[in-house]
Amino acid sequence: MSKYKAFLRITAMALVALGVLAGLGFVERGGANMPVRDIAVQVNGASGVRFLDKDMLLKQVVGGTGPVIGTPVSQLDEAGIEHKLQAIPCIADVEVYHGLDGILHVNATQREPVLRVINADGSGFYIDKNGFTMPLSSEFTARVPVFTGQLKEPYFNSAPINVTYLRDSSGTVSRSKAMYRLSQVLGKDPLWSSLFQQVVVDADGGFELIPSVGMVRVRIGNGELAKERLEKLREFYAQGIPQADWRRYSAIDLRFKDQVVCTKRTQP
The missing domain is CATH 3.10.20.310 (membrane protein fhac)
Incomplete structure (x- = not known):
């Protein structure tokens, strides 16, 4: 290719590029003036x-x-x-x-709630999957585990609070954080997420899981060992007691090491 032809080719490419840039500028100016339709x-x-x-x-x-x-x-x-x-x-x-x-x-x-808190005075809120509080809604009620009982958990309307950073006055994990941790354990297991839709919190912060079948209370303590203790319940269920027979018991206690302690329901 001669130098003259190369010069013409480069010039043509430059003119095309300038034309494209000019067109883009026109589109941009026209787009900026375009009304929202x-x-x-x-x-x-x-x-x-x-x-x-x-x-x-x-x-x-x-x-x-x-x-x-x-x-x-x-x-x-x-x-x-x-x-x-x-x-x-x-x-x-x-x-x-x-x-x-x-x-x-x-x-x-x-936002996606993973649990609902109902305080003793009837007030409440949700905690979402990332640990942030969110208000209840008059438009929609999420199907998530409900935590009730001896609860006085504060809710701040000003802005969402991340409960994973909360601690009580003694420096221990707050109840909201403990409830969130337990909801994570329940939500990750198909059996527990379908079986337990209510959790009762006692005055000491202990959790009692209420299954959808029967009125038995499954006691697991403050939730720190929830996963391990629920594995005992899984093994107990697999080896000895189907869900249909849970109505024979008023309580199943998982708080003791290597034990599952059952309390039979008193006959009327």
Whole structure:
């Protein structure tokens, strides 16, 4: 190839590149002036979790951040919309962005509760899978283990609290953290997650699991050895007592080393 032809080829490539850049600049300027013509809302989360739906989310977008439809995308405060939506207690994460077609995209991910706390005075809250507190909802009740009994766990409306960092006045693990740890043990095992939907907490912080079959109370202590003690129950169940026979007992105590202590129900 001659030097002249090489020069022409390089010049042509440069002109094409300049044309592409100019076109992109035009698209960018045109896109910035394009008004928002629609809002596409997507709500993500675990199956069965419905604290938030598309209509509720859309109402939050158009109801408190000023006009959206018809506003040029360059004048739209997308970060402000994200900040407003992030403050909704049931939202774990949210992303707001626009496309070149004038559509504003709002993608929100719901938080996933793993347990519900009901205090002795009737107040309560959820704790999500990451250990953060979240309020109860008038719109939806999550199907998660319910912890009741001698509980006076505080809930702070100002912001979610991560219970994994909480300790009581003596420096020991808080009850909220202990409940969260136990919910992790129950949730990771298909048998326990289907069998135990209620946990009663006594005045000393001990846990009593209430199975869905029968009214027996399964005592496991403060939860520190929950996994090991429940393995004793699994072996006991496999070797000697089916679930249908649990109604013969008022309590099954797993707190003693290498023992399963059963208390027979008193006949009326």
